[in-house]
Amino acid sequence: MFDALTLGFRELKLRKDPACPLCGAHPTQTELIDYEQFCGLNRTDEAAAAAASWEIGARELDAKAARAEDFVLVDVREPHEYEIARIPGAMLIPLNTLPARLAELDSSREIVLHCHRGQRSMLALEFLHQSGFRKLKSLRGGIEAWSLEVDPRVPRY
Numbered sequence: 001m002f003d004a005l006t007l008g009f010r011e012l013k014l015r016k017d018p019a020c021p022l023c024g025a026h027p028t029q030t031e032l033i034d035y036e037q038f039c040g041l042n043r044t045d046e047a048a049a050a051a052a053s054w055e056i057g058a059r060e061l062d063a064k065a066a067r068a069e070d071f072v073l074v075d076v077r078e079p080h081e082y083e084i085a086r087i088p089g090a091m092l093i094p095l096n097t098l099p100a101r102l103a104e105l106d107s108s109r110e111i112v113l114h115c116h117r118g119q120r121s122m123l124a125l126e127f128l129h130q131s132g133f134r135k136l137k138s139l140r141g142g143i144e145a146w147s148l149e150v151d152p153r154v155p156r157y
Contacts, residue, residue: 055139057141057149058150070110074105074124075115075143076098078094081116087154091104102128102131108135113125113128113136114142115139118140118145121142
């Protein structure tokens with residue numbers, strides 16, 4: 001632990017760089033930049049549309065199941081999470097076991113992946129896509145969205 005009273009301040013004098021884009025003789029940076037875009041955090045409309053094409057909403061998934069469409073629902077959460085809450089008919093393949101269990105999945109069928117809130121299922125989707133699977137969707141918002149929008153009997157945690 002440090003003693004805040006023994007800490008002091010030093011003052012430094014720096015010379016301006018005449019070529020500085022902010023404070024030099026001829027500044028080229030005259031306004032704030034878009035930080036999110038600069039860091040690659042701001043998706044373009046095209047990128048956002050592409051990401052959205054990989055996702056399916058909870059109500060849309062429920063309608064797909066009601067129409068008896070052919071798909072397999074894969075839960076990529078951990079077994080202890082599966083014990084707390086599950087979507088009926090979901091097949092449990094935890095994300096960390098997915099590479100070893102690829103043979104259990106049929107690439108000719110649509111695969112809908114889900115997790116708690118949607119992050120792990122998107123990782124699983126990316127892995128499966130890189131492994132040659134093409135008919136893939138991730139449940140937007142995960143089982144949390146399912147519980148809130150479709151079946152409130154599914155416990156939230």
